[in-house]
Amino acid sequence: MEKTEILKVEHLKKTFRLSLRQRKNEGGVRVRTAVDDLSFSAYKGEIFGLLGPNGAGKTTTLRMLATLIKPDSGDAFIDGKSIVAQPYEVRGKIGFLTSELKLESFFSPNYIFDFFSELHGVPKDIREERKKSLFARFGIDKFADVKLGNLSTGMKQKTSIVISVVHAPEFIIFDEPTNGLDVITAKAVTDYLSELRGEGKTIILSTHIFSLAEKLCDRVGVIIDGRLAALDDVAALTAEKNLEDKFFELYSEVAGDRQ
Amino acid sequence: MSAILTIMKKEFARFFGDKRLILSILLPGLIIYAVYTAMGSITQSFTETPVQAVVCVRNMPQSLSQAVSSVFIIDEGEGDDEALKERIREGDLDLLVIFPEDFDEAIAENALPDVSIYYNSGDTASSSAYYAMTALLNSFEESISDVLTINRGEGQFDLADSGALAKDILSMIVPMVLIMLLFSGCIAVVLESIAGEKERGTFATMLVTPVKRTYIAAGKILSLSALAMLSGLSSFLGLIFSIPSLIGGLEGISFTMYGFTDYLLIFLVIIMTVLVLVALLSIVSAFAKSTKEANGLMAPVMILVLLCSVVSMFVPNTAIGIYFVPVLNSAMCISSIMSGALSVAAFLITIGVNLAFTLLLAVVLAFMFNSEKIIFNG
Ligand SMILES: Nc1ncnc2c1ncn2[C@@H]1O[C@H](COP(=O)(O)OP(=O)(O)OP(=O)(O)O)[C@@H](O)[C@H]1O
Numbered sequence A: 001m002e003k004t005e006i007l008k009v010e011h012l013k014k015t016f017r018l019s020l021r022q023r024k025n026e027g028g029v030r031v032r033t034a035v036d037d038l039s040f041s042a043y044k045g046e047i048f049g050l051l052g053p054n055g056a057g058k059t060t061t062l063r064m065l066a067t068l069i070k071p072d073s074g075d076a077f078i079d080g081k082s083i084v085a086q087p088y089e090v091r092g093k094i095g096f097l098t099s100e101l102k103l104e105s106f107f108s109p110n111y112i113f114d115f116f117s118e119l120h121g122v123p124k125d126i127r128e129e130r131k132k133s134l135f136a137r138f139g140i141d142k143f144a145d146v147k148l149g150n151l152s153t154g155m156k157q158k159t160s161i162v163i164s165v166v167h168a169p170e171f172i173i174f175d176e177p178t179n180g181l182d183v184i185t186a187k188a189v190t191d192y193l194s195e196l197r198g199e200g201k202t203i204i205l206s207t208h209i210f211s212l213a214e215k216l217c218d219r220v221g222v223i224i225d226g227r228l229a230a231l232d233d234v235a236a237l238t239a240e241k242n243l244e245d246k247f248f249e250l251y252s253e254v255a256g257d258r259q
Numbered sequence B: 001m002s003a004i005l006t007i008m009k010k011e012f013a014r015f016f017g018d019k020r021l022i023l024s025i026l027l028p029g030l031i032i033y034a035v036y037t038a039m040g041s042i043t044q045s046f047t048e049t050p051v052q053a054v055v056c057v058r059n060m061p062q063s064l065s066q067a068v069s070s071v072f073i074i075d076e077g078e079g080d081d082e083a084l085k086e087r088i089r090e091g092d093l094d095l096l097v098i099f100p101e102d103f104d105e106a107i108a109e110n111a112l113p114d115v116s117i118y119y120n121s122g123d124t125a126s127s128s129a130y131y132a133m134t135a136l137l138n139s140f141e142e143s144i145s146d147v148l149t150i151n152r153g154e155g156q157f158d159l160a161d162s163g164a165l166a167k168d169i170l171s172m173i174v175p176m177v178l179i180m181l182l183f184s185g186c187i188a189v190v191l192e193s194i195a196g197e198k199e200r201g202t203f204a205t206m207l208v209t210p211v212k213r214t215y216i217a218a219g220k221i222l223s224l225s226a227l228a229m230l231s232g233l234s235s236f237l238g239l240i241f242s243i244p245s246l247i248g249g250l251e252g253i254s255f256t257m258y259g260f261t262d263y264l265l266i267f268l269v270i271i272m273t274v275l276v277l278v279a280l281l282s283i284v285s286a287f288a289k290s291t292k293e294a295n296g297l298m299a300p301v302m303i304l305v306l307l308c309s310v311v312s313m314f315v316p317n318t319a320i321g322i323y324f325v326p327v328l329n330s331a332m333c334i335s336s337i338m339s340g341a342l343s344v345a346a347f348l349i350t351i352g353v354n355l356a357f358t359l360l361l362a363v364v365l366a367f368m369f370n371s372e373k374i375i376f377n378g
C-alpha cells in the first residue's frame, strides 16, 4: 500500500528566553533550547508516538504543530498547509488535546460542544448527530447537562477529548492523553484512538509511558533533550529488546555524546 | 463573522447563568442606593431636629402677637426675668424677648423702640431661635418703613431660567460620577472574562479553533461592553433614586429638565466611552499573568480616567482640541449636554475619536491574542 505523507516536520527549532529567576536556577544561561532541529514525517492512517522523558520537548513540539506557538526556525506541513504561514487553515484541520487547554467549568458538556462546534462552523444537524454518538460512545450522555466543574477527572478528560474532535478532524494531536486517568478510563481513551485509526485518521500523540507507545503506536520518534534520538516502526525498535531497554540504550548514547 | 455572535452569546450565558456574577454587576447600584439613602436620612435628621422653639415674650405687642405665636411656642414666663434667663442657660427655654411697654405707639410715632432678646449661643436650638426671631423683627421693620418697598408687587422678579443653576451643578457633577461608575462596572466584567479566562487556561482552547483573533477580540469587547453598560446602568439608577433623599429637594433639580434628545446623546456618548474603557482594560488584563496582577494594573488606568473626569470640570468646553482625547472628550461632552451647550462638531469628534480608538485597541488586543508570550506567560 502506498503511504501518504500527511505531516512533514522540517528542522523545527524552539528556544525560550528564561526569566531572571529561572536563570539563577540554571546557572546563568539566558535561553533554553526546548526543541532542536527536529524533522520527521507521519503517514495517513497511523498513530505516531513522540516518546521522551520529562522536559524532552514533546509538549513544545505539539504546541508548534497546533499553531499555538511559533517555531524560531523550521516549518511543518499538515496536509500541505504550513503551520507558520497558514495557521488558520491548519487549525481547521486538526484536533488538539493538551492538559493546559481547559474548558470552562461553569458550562455543561452539552453547551461546550455546541460552542466549539459553532466556532468551527459545523452545521447544526451534523453537530447534533455527532454529539449524540460521541456522548454515547464515552458515556457523557448521562452528564450532558451537568456543569463540568461537578464532573470527575475522567469524565472531564473524556469531555475534553470529545470537544477536541467536534469538527471531525483528519489529523489529531493528543498530548499525554492518558495522564492522570485510571486504567479503565485510560483504556477507553486508547480504544478510541485505535478506532479513529480504523477510520483512516492520523494521530500524533506524546507520552512518556513505554508500554502505551509499544501497544498503541505504529511508529515512534524518541526525543531526548529536544533532539530526535531514534525514529522507526515500533516493530523495528523492539526487535531485540523491549522499548524501555531500547530507550535507556539511546539515552546513555546521548548522555555519552554530551560528555 | 457568526463567531463574534457565538462568543458574545457565551459571555452572556456565563454572566447571566452565575448568581455571583449577576450580583457583581448589580451590586454597585444597590450599594450606592443604600449608602446614599442612609447618608441622606442622617443629614436630614441633623437639620430637622426640634423645629419649634420655646420663647417667652414680655409685653407682647398687638401687631406682632399673631406672627410670633405662629412661629414659636409661647411660654407663659412664670417667675422673674432672672429665673427665665437661668432656664435659657439650662436649655429649658430658648429665648426671652422683652419689648418696651409702648412698642406699638412708639412705632406709630416713628420712634426707635429697643427690643432685648436673651439667648444662649452655646445651644443650637436657642441660637437658631434667635436668628429666626431677628429675621422676623427685621421683616416687620421693613414692612412698616414706607420709604420704599422691594418686590412687594405680583409677578416673577428672578429672571433667571429656573433650571439654569441646577443644570450647571449637574453638568459639573454628573460626568465625573457617571464615568467613574461606568469604569468600575468595566473592571468587574473585564477582570473576570479576560484575566480570569487566561488564568484558568480556558482562553487558549479558543485559540486552537480557526476563528480569527480579531473576531475573538470583537466578540469579547462587544459583549463585555454590554455587560459593563448594564453594571453602569445599575449604578446610575441607584444614584438617581437616592438623589431625592441625598439632597433633600435641592431647589430645581429634576431629571425631567432634559429632553429625549439630550438623553439619547448622553446614551451614545456612554456607549462609546464604555467601548474605549473595556478595550483598554482588556489589553491591561491580557498583559497580566493572573487576575490578581490584573487587578493591580487597573490602578494606574483608574487614576488616568479619574484625572480625565476631574479635568473636565475645569476645562472650558469651547476648546475643540480637548475633544480629541478619548474619555476626557466623553466627560466634556456629557457636561456640555447637561449644561445645554453642546456643539455638533464637538459631539461628532467625540464619537469618531472614541470609535477609532476602540478599533485601534481591538486590533492591538487581537495581536496580543496571537502572541504566545501573552497567552502562555502564566
Ligand atoms: N514557556 C516556557 N518558558 C521557558 N521554558 C519553557 C517554556 N515551555 C517549555 N519550556 C522548557 O522547554 C523544555 C521542554 O518542555 P516541554 O514541556 O516541551 O517538555 P515535555 O517533553 O512536554 O515534558 P513533560 O513530560 O514534563 O510534559 C523544558 O525544559 C521546559 O522547562
Ligand SMILES: [Mg+2]
Pocket (backbone or CB within 6 Å): A058, A059, A060, A175
Ligand atoms: Mg508535556
